[in-house]
Amino acid sequence: MHELSVTEGILVLALEHANKAGASKVTAINLVIGRLSSIVDDSVQFYWDTISEDTICFGAKLIFDRRPAVLKCNDCGKEYPIDRELMPCPDCKGYNVTIVTGEEFFLDSIEIEKEETK
Numbered sequence: 001m002h003e004l005s006v007t008e009g010i011l012v013l014a015l016e017h018a019n020k021a022g023a024s025k026v027t028a029i030n031l032v033i034g035r036l037s038s039i040v041d042d043s044v045q046f047y048w049d050t051i052s053e054d055t056i057c058f059g060a061k062l063i064f065d066r067r068p069a070v071l072k073c074n075d076c077g078k079e080y081p082i083d084r085e086l087m088p089c090p091d092c093k094g095y096n097v098t099i100v101t102g103e104e105f106f107l108d109s110i111e112i113e114k115e116e117t118k
Contacts, residue, residue, distance in 0.1 A: 024115040030111075034103045035068055073097055
């Protein structure tokens with residue numbers, strides 16, 4: 001259910017930046033989401049379609065850029081991607097790891113249209 005508040009935050013940011021840029025319409029929103037984040041794309045899209053209604057963001061395409069999860073072994077220094085759950089280091093088999101990437105969630109950019117001035 002936290003996707004609703006996350007999606008509201010995306011809308012606030014998009015409207016703020018679109019208004020600053022003099023946009024007449026927001027056409028796309030580019031989101032970066034790490035594999036380990038708990039954000040569910042379909043839920044964000046569902047809430048977006050509802051809460052963006054009656055704004056210049058309505059109908060904007062949400063583009064989800066999923067980033068892989070990468071861990072770093074604190075014992076041997078090896079960095080390695082993971083596909084599912086926590087995996088031991090492939091080199092030394094240790095679990096003393098730090099997350100390098102995979103927890104990201106941010107609005108990367110928005111695409112807008114401007115009305116032409118005469």
